[in-house]
Amino acid sequence: MNANDIATKGDLEALLLKMQQLLQTTLPAPALPDDYLTIDEVAELTRFNRKTVAKWISEGKYDQRGKLIHLFTLEFAPGKPHIPRSALIAFGQAIGFDTKQLTQPPPLRLAS
Numbered sequence: 001m002n003a004n005d006i007a008t009k010g011d012l013e014a015l016l017l018k019m020q021q022l023l024q025t026t027l028p029a030p031a032l033p034d035d036y037l038t039i040d041e042v043a044e045l046t047r048f049n050r051k052t053v054a055k056w057i058s059e060g061k062y063d064q065r066g067k068l069i070h071l072f073t074l075e076f077a078p079g080k081p082h083i084p085r086s087a088l089i090a091f092g093q094a095i096g097f098d099t100k101q102l103t104q105p106p107p108l109r110l111a112s
Helices: 009-026 039-046 050-058 085-095
Strands: 074-077 080-084
Touching: 039 050, 039 080, 039 085, 080 085
Parallel strands: none
Antiparallel strands: 074 080
16 A cells, blocks of 8 residues: 555545535435325326226236336225325336326315
8 A cells, every 4th residue: 555545635525526416416306295196096197097007006017127017005995095106106117108297296185
């Protein structure tokens, strides 16, 4: 080991600056609060049939790489699956449909 092998303060600052620049360009946009969609809402957003969405959940669909994936759901009540918006976006990106309309903020809901 010689003196040239030790990083200087300037080297470390340059490395830190480069890492910050890389992080800023590769980080995704801040996530929206996740909302939970029914099968009917997913069908309306994606413009696919309700039966198709139910099939994605039960049977899955092959992604662009040929791997079988299922649309992730949560059941808050028996027989009533809800799909997190983030799971729908990930599923859509994997199978190759346009997810731009899915990243819009959810409409405000009035509490009664």
